[in-house]
Amino acid sequence: MIDPIFIAEAAVNGILLGGILALLALGLNLIFGVIDIVWIAYVDLVMLCMYAMYFLVQVYGWPVWAAGLVSLVLGAVLGVGVHLLIITPILGSPPVNQLLATGGLLFFIQSFATFLWTTDHKSVRLSLPSYEVAGIFLPAGRIIPFAISIVAMVALYLFLTRTYMGTAIRAVSQDRDAMRLMGANPQRVYIVTSAVGGLMAGLAGALLIFQYSVHPFFGGQFGPLTFMICVLGGLGNMVGAFIASFIMSEIISVSGVLWSTEMGYVIAFVVFIVMIFARPGGIMAKRQ
C-alpha cells in the first residue's frame, strides 16, 4: 500500500504542474481559437525562449528580471515572425498543409537547436528556500512561477474582455467571415493574436527554465499534451483550457506515483480520447 502522504504530495505537485501546463496552453489556445491553425511548433518557440534565458542568466550573468523581459520580447517577435512568414501564405490552404507547415518548422527549430547548442541538457539553478507544510515539500522555485502564471492568465483574460483589441480578437474567433463583412481587418487581429500568443510562450520559457532543463527535444515532452489540453478545454475557451490543464496534470502526477510515469501519460491520453468522443466541444461545452 502506498503511503497517503505520497499521494497528497503527488496531488500538490500536480497542481504546480497544472499551472505550467495552463500557461503553455493559454498562448496556443488563443492562436488556435482565433486563427484556427494548430501551431505544432508552439512549444518549440518556448524552448527557444528557455535557451535565451539560459544564456543570459547562466552564461552572461544578467539579472533574472532583465532576461525575463528579453524572453517576453523574443517570444512576441517569434510569434509575429511565424505568422508573417509561414501562416499568412497558407491561410487558405487545406488544414493538412497548415498543420504540416508548422510541423516542418518544428523539425527546423529542433535540428537547428541541436546544431547550435548540441543535445546537452542545460539548466539554470537558483537557490531558493523550500517550505514544508504538513509533511509536504513546497519549493519556492515552483510556487513563484505558479503565482506568476496565474497573474498572467488573469491579465490575458482582462485583455480579452476589457479592451477594444481583445474584443476584436474574440469577435474573429467567433466568426471570421462576419468580421470581414463588418469592414474589420483580420490580418491586424491575427498579428496581435500571434504577438500575444508568442508573448505567452516567452513568459512560459522564462518560468520553465527554473524547473526543467532545456534541450532541443523539449517540445516533444510537452507539445502533444499542450494540444490536447486546448482541445479538451474547447478551442479558444480560456477557462476550459485552464481547468483541463489541472485535470491532465493531476492524472499524470497521481497515476505516475501509483503506477509509473509512462502509464500516467497513457491514462491522460486515453482520458483525452474518450473525452473527445463524449464532449467534442470541450469540457465546458453543453452536450448536443
Next chain:
Amino acid sequence: MSPGRVVGGLFLAVLVAGPFLPLGVTREYTIHVAVQVLIWSFIGGAWSLMGRFGLVSLGHGAFLGLGAYTSTLLWNFYGLTPWLGAVVAVALTGVFALIVAYPCSRFQVIGHYFGLVTLAVGEVIRLLIIAERNWTGGSLGVSVRSAVGDSAWAIQFADKRVFYYGALVLWLGGLWVWHRLDRSMARSAMEAIGEDETAAASVGIHVSRFKMAITVLSAALTALGGVAYAQYIAYVNPDTLSGIGVSLRIVFAVVLGGMYSLLGPTVGTALTIALGEALRIGFGLKFIGMAETIYGLLLVIFIIFLPSGIYGSIRDAIRRRAAGAPGPPARQASTSRA
C-alpha cells in the same frame, strides 16, 4: 500502348534489373537506400488511402509500431516465423484500428479533431511499448533474434538483394491496392464522405461502414510495412517506429509527393530519403543537426509553394499542356471541420 505505359514499363524493368547493374562499390549502399524507399513508400501509400479522403491521421506510428513489435516479439519469445507473425500483426492491428475507428465515425470526429485523436493514439502505443520494458526493451528497443545463417523461415538474409525484391513486390502490391480502390465505387463514396458526411449519408452512402473499412485497410497495410521494416533492419525501437516523429515523417513524405496520385507517395518518400542521405553525406559528422535543419526548412518551403505536392503539380501541368486548355482545378482536401 500509350507513352505513359511505355515509360512505366521501362521504369519497372530498371527496378527489376537494378541490383545487377554495375554500380561498383556503392552497390550495397544503393540497394540499402532503395529498400528503405520501397518500404516507406508502401507505408506512405497506405497512409494516403485515408489521407486523400480527408481522414488525416497523425498517428500511423501506432499501427506501424504495433505491427513491427508483434511479429518481432512473437519470433523472439515463441520462435513463431515472421510469416505467421505478419498475419497475426496485421490481424491485431486491424482489430485495433477498428476499435479506434468505430467511435471516431460514430461520434463524427473529423478534421483537426481526428488528427489529434490519432496523434494521442500514436503516443499511447509508444508509451505502452516503453512502459512494458520487461519484454519490449523499453526505449532502448529490441533486436530481432538472429537465426543461424540465411533463413527463409526467419526472413533473415545476408544478401540485401533478397530484401530488395521482397520490398519491390510489397511496393507493387501497395500500388495495386491503391489502383483498385481508385477505380472502385468505394472511391466515389469516400470522396463524397470527405466532402460532406451528412450529404453523403442522405444519398444512401453507409458513412461509418466506409470510413471504418478504409481505416482498417490502411492500418493493416501500415502494420505489414512495419513488419517488413523490422525484418530488414532487424531492430525495433519505439521512437523510430511509433509516436509523433515517425507519424509526421510519413505524412510529410506523402504530402510532399502529392497524396491524390498513384505515385505521389513514392516520389515524396524517395525525395525525402534521398535528401536526408545527401545532406547526411554532405555534412557528415561535422555539423550534427544541419542536415535535418535544411530538411525542415525545405519542407516548409515546399508546403507553402507546392501545396498539391511535387508529383501532383508536375502531373497536373503536363496534363494541362497535353489538353491544350486549362484543365480542371487540382482537387483540394476537404476543409470541413467538426
